[in-house]
Amino acid sequence: MNILLNVIQALGVVLLAPLVAGMIKTAKARMQNRRGPKLFQVYFDLIKLLHKDSVVSPTVSWIFNLAPYIYFAGAVAAAALVPVSASRSSGVGDIFTLIYLLALGRFFLVLASLDAGSAFGGMGGAREMFIAVLVEPALLLSMMTVAFKAQSTNLGLMASMVENSPLSLAYVFAAVAFFIVLLAETGRIPVDNPDTHLELTMIHEGMTLEYSARKLALIFWASAVKQLVMILLFVLLFLPGNVFGSEMFSGIVLKVLLVAMVIAIAETSTNKLRLFKVPDFLAVSCLLSLLALVAQ
């Protein structure tokens, strides 16, 4: 167990996460014939927010102040567990731990959304939990397609198993299934719209409506980290090694870029679903995972 390597890896993910978020934004803008923000705009936004003074509602309690830290810490801890080669088979945490660490952050963010006593916050929190409830079985099913084959939930073992196995139909099913989960979990179109602040459609943004300045920056940053964690999981556990040759660091970077592009395409080419159509969307993911299990 060498936890220091995990921490260093987590710091790397934290530093790079806004860049990936920026790339998706830029790619999306280009596809829509806009120039879009600069590639590093997300960093500038975060720095700007970190400079500002905050406004806090008199209704809130210490939960409101604590939640951004826990959300951030949960995302960082999850980032430390992602099986990028350095930290493999370290016995720190497995896939269930990673999923539940993200859930810990979400739990506190939902509490914070209720804390200010606004209807928008409650609406956002209720919807976030609604989506989380639906995502969870789909997420676990897609993970099981890999874990059953590796006969372990250890992320390092799962990743090296994927690395050494050839591309097969099962992986295609599993990859599509997890990609759907990825879109839902990271709050992307067609499940949630990360750019909107319209009360009727927002989910994640609704929860953070009462936050400002530094706490808001922490939440934004943590969301970006969470997104990169999900993308990395997709790359490491659902794209078998021989798709892009060897499992070098450059291979991972290349794959992450590719997935970011695919997210941008998915966001540009689809509409946001009605909230009550989301269960059907995630049911597709569940079915694909089961098919992948059968096809193995």
Next chain:
Amino acid sequence: MIAGYLYDLMLLLFSMGVVSVFFTSSNAKLTNYVAHSLALLGSTLAILCAIFVFMQGKVDIVLPVMLPFGPIGSSIDFLSAFFLLIIGVVGAATSIYAYGYSQEYYHRRLPLMAGLYNAFLLSMVLVFTVSHVVAFIIAWEVMSTVSFFLVNHEYEKKVNTRAAYIYIVMTHLGTIFITIAFLLLAVGANSMDFSQLKGSLVSENLRNVIFVCTLIGFGTKAGMVPLHIWLPRAHPAAPSHVSALMSGVMLKTAIYGMCRFFLDFLGIGPVWWGTLVLVLGIITAAIGVLYAFIEHDIKRLLAYSSVENIGIILLGIGAGMVFMSKQQPVLAGLAFSAALYHVFNHALFKSLSFMGAGAVLQATHTKDVDQLGGLIKKMPYTAVFFLVGSVAIAALPPLNGFISEWLTFQVLLFLPQVLVGITGKVFSALLIALLGLTGALAAACFATAFGITFLAKPRSEQANEAVEAPPTMLVGMGMLAGLCIVLGLWPIGMLSILSMTLQNIAGIDIQGLVGHDWYALAPATGHSDGGISMVAIILLLLSGCAVAMLLYSIFGKEKVAVGETWTCGIVPNSHMEYTATGFSKSIRTVFKSIVHSYNETVVNANGNPYHGQKLFYHVRVRYLFVSALYIPINKTIIKVAHFMKKIQAGSVQVYVGYIMVVTVVILIWSTGW
């Protein structure tokens, strides 16, 4: 032999607790302190007794009771000691809590409640320890009856009486099946002593019958779906410290009974036993949590959540039975330790939550979450303890709920190793997915329970005037909250107790689970690096917090301005806040085939159809199992009763006629036609 003396002393203390109320009933304060102090001492002795059994081995005690069925003995083996430990820990916490909570009852039959409370503890201790069929059934019945009286303690409220009535009917239904199971075994063994009962002595078919009877009998007590309907009614009706004991410990008597039968008496059974338990377990877990989430009575919510947790425990037990039938002792050990770990965890966090709910109830006199809010400022310590309980129930790291859920996930992951083929794989994948759904719903449920109760602005006058609970109640809650944290960070401690508990059971090998470093948790199935480390996870979370703090303060100190919550320009008030009912609306919509909710709008029109004076809006839920199972049974019984009524007309002449007819028939028959 120290454990034996401790055991006798413990029984004596609990009995004195029952008797003491007769001598102190003139002074409510005295009753409170004497009776609950005796209960506290008894519970402490239960812990000590369990520890001594773990250190020195099994103890047999002959009780000084004469019954016409031979000597009645208690035998505390490791399994009993484990459950004795649970009752000791939870009983100690609830007894301390009861000092403060009983103040509510100074004018409401406190002596009765305090006496029954001791009797309840005594009967549960006996259930866990006696080793004789008749004694077990008597203890079981005393436990059920005493808890019936406790449920009915506030009989002024009609709903409580009804709950108690349903409870006593259901629990006796269970007792019938338990008695049948015991008698079948006893006839086979030709003995009533636990040590003689062996499933190998009866035929294979009879063994299956006994298994089904056990499952129904103990399943009723445990709240297994569809036999759970008494649970969400009865648990909320009892005084809160009793609710805590009922959910935390009494449900575990059923789990104890199942373990006794499945691990000890019946021996290793066919695969379908375990599979059936698995299926029932996952249904129980999913249905329980779904109903918990849509509930807005906080104690009912907790009761439904108990149903869910029983389901998770059954998953561990079921998987363990499957592994045992497939001769996989290591995996069976993992499965049963997951189940028993969850047994202990559930006892801790559910009792903690019930005590928290009791503190809220005492301060606000309402159980309706939608009437509460803002309590985190009025009752800061209760809020912290309730939050710890909620995070633990939601199975979030780094608390204890996560450990047992993680173990259960591991167990299910290994199921395809014995249930080979696609069916096994899909079966266990579905179990894992549904357990994940359960976990996510539990998180949503307790985010609501905590968020709506404690956060935002008070939604009613009572909530606004709440004050913090008395210190004794806080101490009771704090003890269990502390244990939730300890069992989360140091799972090996609990696992070594479990390895002792399960060490002598045939078909189970648990040594591999504990042979690791003190900080590690590994499933011990060949993959040495499949484990996790809670200490490392805490360190990661702390370093995440450190990074967050660094980012927060990197550009100097911030100024904080106070600005009202944004409500589109209107002055915010508590009616704008989300309620628990609103929070669960989308889930109700998606799962409407299971939780069919419908709105009921009542307009008090006062003769004028257009301008109602008052408008009531209720959301009601149609419970699937009540409408599809219990109401038809109920109707059939009433129909049969109506038919019987024709025979039982109540007129003396008719009865005399019956007697005459029977006499004539007997006379003719006796003369040999």
